[in-house]
Amino acid sequence: MPSTSTRKTHIDSLAIAILLACCMFWGFQQVLVKATVAEVAPVFQAFVRFALATVAVVAWCLWRGVRLSAAAEPAGAARAGLLAGALFAGEFACIYLGLQYTSASRLTVFLYASPFWVALLLPRFIPGERLQGWQWAGLAAAFVGVGLALGDGLMGPANAALPRAWLGDLLGLAAGLMWALTTVVIRTTPLAGVAPAKQLLYQVGVSTAVLPMISLVLGEPWVWQFSAFAWGSLLAQALVGAFASYLAWMWMLAHYPATKISVFVFLTPVFALLFGALWLGEPVTPGLVTALVLVATGIVLVNRKPAAR
Secondary structure (H helix, E strand, O other): OOOOOOOOOOOOHHHHHHHHHHHHHHHHHHHHHHHHOOOOOHHHHHHHHHHHHHHHHHHHHHHHOOOOOHHHOOOOHHHHHHHHHHHHHHHHHHHHHHOOOOOHHHHHHHHOOHHHHHHHHHHHOOHHHOOOHHHHHHHHHHHHHHHHHOHHHHHOHHHHHOOOHHHHHHHHHHHHHHHHHHHHHHHHOHHHHOOHHHHHHHHHHHHHHHHHHHHHHOOOOOOOOOOHHHHHHHHHHHHHHHHHHHHHHHHHHHHOOHHHHHHHHHHHHHHHHHHHHHHHOOOOOHHHHHHHHHHHHHHHHHOOOOOOO
């Protein structure tokens, strides 16, 4: 586990730059996935992405000298790693299953409740992660901003055509909870003493084993003859999204407070809507501008240093 001298109590400029880059790509990736679904089924697409990412992470570990044997890890780290991987795979399973019952915008709102779960659960194990009054207000402001940005999905007429939307909403909420529990497992178990690349390997590796079974159960077609665009999309999702950005996220969890970096994920759906407007021609509404202001305000408040006592 990183020593107290290497862990930071507040977000610095390096962290902000990394988080903005990650969230920007994750937002772009949502549009990329949507554009690729016409050729590659969603869960099968996730399986291919994580399979490619697993190869990349293994290569990275070998190059960096990260030992892959469980014998080189702290006691109990392997069990925690498998648990984190199962939660990671379960998150994606809930997302894709939930999309069968509810709209993507509704499910995304519940998915991005994850920072609330982190803020509620993690301080029970690590007191230093506890948020203060203004920080809770910032978290609430960011969540309201996301809700406004995705308001068409929440208040549109599509709800009347989705009588089982409540089931999809619950699956989205479960996905956000699994995302938060993955963070808690990484921070509070012997897995915290494992290199970030090895932590990521557990997650993408278990997902590579689990997601194809889910895809088969859903009856998705497995077609390997993709266009150049689809292959480029899959490579970008794997090497930039599931490898580079997730590895950066693992490193951030090891060096910065999880409750404070988690709030940045609220930017992801906002970036997704912005890229959707640029690529897919979706309108930029006053509600989106208001959402951007609320998200920015929330990030500032959550990362505000508490007054010295």
